[in-house]
Amino acid sequence: MAYFYAYHSASNNTDFDYTKGYGVSAESEKKLTHVNTGDFVFVIQNVHKSVGYQLCGLYRVESIDFEQDNVYPHRVQLSDVSELNDFITLNRHELSKVLPPAGKEGRWDRFMNHFAQTGRTFQKPLDASVIAILKDQLNLQGVANEDIPGSDEIEFYDKVSRALKLKSAERKKRLKNASVHPTKKQVSVWRYDRNPDVVAEVLLRAKNNCECCHTLAPFQRAKDGGYYLEVHHIIPLSENGEDSVENAIALCPNCHRQEHYGEQQIDKSWRPVKK
Ligand SMILES: [Zn+2]
Ligand SMILES: [Zn+2]
Numbered sequence: 001m002a003y004f005y006a007y008h009s010a011s012n013n014t015d016f017d018y019t020k021g022y023g024v025s026a027e028s029e030k031k032l033t034h035v036n037t038g039d040f041v042f043v044i045q046n047v048h049k050s051v052g053y054q055l056c057g058l059y060r061v062e063s064i065d066f067e068q069d070n071v072y073p074h075r076v077q078l079s080d081v082s083e084l085n086d087f088i089t090l091n092r093h094e095l096s097k098v099l100p101p102a103g104k105e106g107r108w109d110r111f112m113n114h115f116a117q118t119g120r121t122f123q124k125p126l127d128a129s130v131i132a133i134l135k136d137q138l139n140l141q142g143v144a145n146e147d148i149p150g151s152d153e154i155e156f157y158d159k160v161s162r163a164l165k166l167k168s169a170e171r172k173k174r175l176k177n178a179s180v181h182p183t184k185k186q187v188s189v190w191r192y193d194r195n196p197d198v199v200a201e202v203l204l205r206a207k208n209n210c211e212c213c214h215t216l217a218p219f220q221r222a223k224d225g226g227y228y229l230e231v232h233h234i235i236p237l238s239e240n241g242e243d244s245v246e247n248a249i250a251l252c253p254n255c256h257r258q259e260h261y262g263e264q265q266i267d268k269s270w271r272p273v274k275k
Contacts, residue, residue, distance in 0.1 A: 001036075001038055001039055001040070001238045001239055001240070002034075002035075002036075002039045002040070002125035002126075003039070003040045003041070003042065003125060003126045003131045004035060004039060004040070004041045004042070004121075004122050004123075004124075004125060004126060005041065005042050005043075005044065005114070005115065005120055005121065005122075005123075005126055005130075006022050006041050006042070006043050006044075006076075006121040006122060007043075007044060007045070007046075007115065007116070007117065007118050007120065007121050008022075008043055008044070008045035008046075008047065008056065009045075009046060009047075009118055010046050010047055010049075012045070012047055013047065014047070015045065015047060015056075015087070016043050016045045016047075016056040016087075018043070018056070018057065018059050018078045018079075018080055021065070021075040021076055021077045021078055022041070022043065022059075022075070022076040022078060023070060023071070023072025023073075023074065023075055023076075024072055024073075024074040024075075024076065024121070024122065025071070025072050025073075025074075026073055026074070028074075028121070028122075029074055031121070031122040031123060032064055032074055032076070032122060034124075034125075035061060035064065035076070035122055036061065037061055037062060037063060037064075038060065038061065038240065039060075039061045040058055040059065040060055040061070040081065041058070041059050041060075041061060041076070041078070041122070042055065042057075042058050042059075042126075042134045043055075043056040043057060043059060044056065044090070044115045045087070046116065051089055052089065052090070052092065053089070053090045053092060053111070053115065053116070054087040054088060054089055054090060055087060055088040055090055055134065055137050055138065056084075056087050057080060057081070057082040057083075057084050057087070057138070058081045058082040058134070058135075058138060059078035059079060059080060059081055059082075060078065060079045060081050061076055061077070061078065062077045062078060062079050063077045064076050064077070065077060076122075082138050084138070088137055088138070090111070090115075090137065092109060092111040092112070093109070093111075095110070095111045095133065096109040096110040096111045096112075098133055099111060099114055099129075099130065099133060100127060100129050100130065101113075102114045114130065128158070129158050132158055139185070192237045192243070194237075194243055195243050198231070198243055198244060198245055198248055199231045199248070201245045202231045202245055202248045202249065202250050203226075203229060203231065203250055205245070205250070205272055206229055206250035208227035208229070209250075210229060210250065210251050210252035210255050211249045211250050211251065211272065212249065212251050212252070212255040212259075212265055212266060213252060213254070213255050215252065217229045217252060218252055218253065218254075228253075229250040229251060229252060230250070230251050230252075230253060230256045231248050231249070231250055231251075232248065232249050232250075232251050232256050232259060232266075233247055233248055234247050234248065234249055234266060234268060234270055235247055235268060246271070249266060249270065249272075
């Protein structure tokens with residue numbers, strides 16, 4: 001599952017309307033070969049001079065159709081994920097400060113390099129940091145949640161990385177001025193509705209041992225004394241992996257964290273050893 005960007009440029013006289021799909025010209029067809037059903041696309045438009053760039057929303061690719069008589073015959077059919085009431089006006093200047101470089105740094109600012117080019121439409125999957133920045137604009141986090149507690153940590157760690165790179169004095173100054181009572185922000189999260197029977201079956205199979213490092217679960221649950229292991233999907237649900245006993249493995253928290261954040265130890269073809 002990948003995230004793309006698509007541009008609804010000033011040559012369109014009207015607001016982007018996802019119900020009509022996103023049209024791609026015959027010449028740009030080959031860009032669509034790496035776009036799949038289930039992928040996501042952020043659409044940014046620039047059709048109102050007085051407003052500037054707007055984030056229209058985040059959409060899911062439902063199908064790619066062909067309409068012979070259309071000027072843009074390849075129709076990427078979309079469903080609305082973000083369900084915004086209004087388009088979000090983007091602050092080019094502020095976003096340019098946080099976006100990573102996007103190729104040559106010329107006379108355009110970073111925002112323009114990323115989002116003001118028709119040529120970048122469906123060109124290649126967006127980097128995690130760009131996805132995080134756009135989701136932040138939508139106040140939407142953790143789309144396609146994983147099986148690990150707190151998967152929004154990946155996005156949070158991007159901020160930590162940036163903080164680590166600051167000069168010590170600057171970081172200390174920021175700390176001094178920061179509130180020690182973080183503000184609460186409401187976020188929407190998409191979660192897979194996982195099957196508890198799969199988890200139960202895998203836990204029974206593991207017999208209290210991590211199926212990766214083969215050591216006993218590190219502690220027992222206070223609630224019922226059950227041995228604490230986490231059930232991980234070998235092929236992630238977000239990559240169309242199955243929520244099945246065969247695609248799941250019981251891991252101790254260390255191995256699980258390593259699988260998500262460190263060097264991966266479990267081969268995608270891993271299968272439980274029959275006992
Ligand atoms: Zn382990
Ligand atoms: Zn996992």
